[in-house]
Amino acid sequence: MYKIIKAEELSAGVQSFIVEAPLVARKCQAGQFIILRIDEAGERIPLTIADYDREKGTIQLIFQEVGDTTKQMGKLKTGDYLLDVAGPLGKATEVENFGTVVCIGGGIGVAPVYPIARAYKNAGNRVISIIGARNADLLIMEKEMRSVSDELFITTDDGSAGHKGLVVDPLKDMIAAGEKIARVMAIGPMVMMRGVAEVTRPHGIHTLVSLNPIMVDGTGMCGGCRCSVGGETKFACVDGPEFDGHQVDFNGLMSRARMYHTQERQCKGDGSCHK
Numbered sequence: 001m002y003k004i005i006k007a008e009e010l011s012a013g014v015q016s017f018i019v020e021a022p023l024v025a026r027k028c029q030a031g032q033f034i035i036l037r038i039d040e041a042g043e044r045i046p047l048t049i050a051d052y053d054r055e056k057g058t059i060q061l062i063f064q065e066v067g068d069t070t071k072q073m074g075k076l077k078t079g080d081y082l083l084d085v086a087g088p089l090g091k092a093t094e095v096e097n098f099g100t101v102v103c104i105g106g107g108i109g110v111a112p113v114y115p116i117a118r119a120y121k122n123a124g125n126r127v128i129s130i131i132g133a134r135n136a137d138l139l140i141m142e143k144e145m146r147s148v149s150d151e152l153f154i155t156t157d158d159g160s161a162g163h164k165g166l167v168v169d170p171l172k173d174m175i176a177a178g179e180k181i182a183r184v185m186a187i188g189p190m191v192m193m194r195g196v197a198e199v200t201r202p203h204g205i206h207t208l209v210s211l212n213p214i215m216v217d218g219t220g221m222c223g224g225c226r227c228s229v230g231g232e233t234k235f236a237c238v239d240g241p242e243f244d245g246h247q248v249d250f251n252g253l254m255s256r257a258r259m260y261h262t263q264e265r266q267c268k269g270d271g272s273c274h275k
């Protein structure tokens with residue numbers, strides 16, 4: 001059993017849990033994730049390790065309430081328990097001093113991009129971050145992102161915070177201004193990651209994206225997370241979740257992500273569909 005030391009709402013429908021998980025906290029690196037189950041009847045869902053404290057033996061999970069399991073999790077309080085937290089899973093982000101790196105987080109994607117931006121910063125990179133959301137109320141972790149970035153751009157679809165527009169807009173401006181960018185890390189909805197990759201492709205800027213296909217076991221056995229990268233089949237859970245954005249077949253991934261929509265819509269957010 002894994003105790004929730006602190007449960008807190010970060011913005012409408014976005015929750016943060018600090019969870020006691022000493023073995024995960026001891027080993028995890030930026031870019032890795034865990035797979036959890038709420039209870040015996042619960043399904044397995046992957047969540048990125050948004051932060052960790054090795055001394056306290058805790059990890060932070062930040063999740064958006066989108067469906068059955070995450071809505072059930074949204075009802076849990078400080079002091080409640082999760083049944084399993086398996087990890088750390090996936091490959092850690094490659095972190096070196098590359099020069100100038102641009103970290104882009106869209107929506108809930110800001111949570112996984114934060115530990116990566118921090119690791120790049122600690123390695124001596126100049127970090128320029130762009131975070132975006134549909135509106136100001138849905139924007140998360142601005143303070144944290146600012147603390148690890150040399151420059152921070154904010155975009156919202158409706159202009160209620162920062163620049164009105166998409167996260168790719170400041171990126172396009174930077175490229176047009178001749179900024180020397182060593183690499184771009186983009187995490188968010190698939191359409192956003194594909195959009196970023198299309199902006200950087202003609203300029204040959206190395207672009208990494210963190211894929212979030214459906215995962216079940218998280219150990220390369222079930223094939224649920226398979227994706228096509230550079231014409232080869234890869235398993236996002238063990239070969240990723242980060243891949244070269246210019247090589248990813250986003251169209252295939254997007255159609256597979258919709259595969260269970262009918263069943264997902266039938267769930268009531270109380271776990272009854274798994275019993």
Ligand code: FAD
Nearest residue numbers: 045046047048062063064067068069070212213214215264
């Ligand atoms: P459902 O209604 O069951 O599903 C809603 C949508 O979530 C689906 O259409 C599908 O696109 C996705 N999804 C459903 N089940 C899974 C599954 N088993 N594996 C992956 N995606 C699924 N979300 C966050 O809010 N914060 C994170 O830090 C985060 N990190 C992730 C890291 C990885 C490596 C991956 C693969 C996904 C991550 N996600 C994260 C997405 C998160 O796993 C899904 O939002 C969650 O599983 C939805 O479950 P649900 O039962 O609430 O919703």
Ligand code: FES
Nearest residue numbers: 216218220223237
């Ligand atoms: Fe089963 Fe990746 S989640 S192979």
Ligand code: MG
Nearest residue numbers: 043067068069
């Ligand atoms: Mg589900």
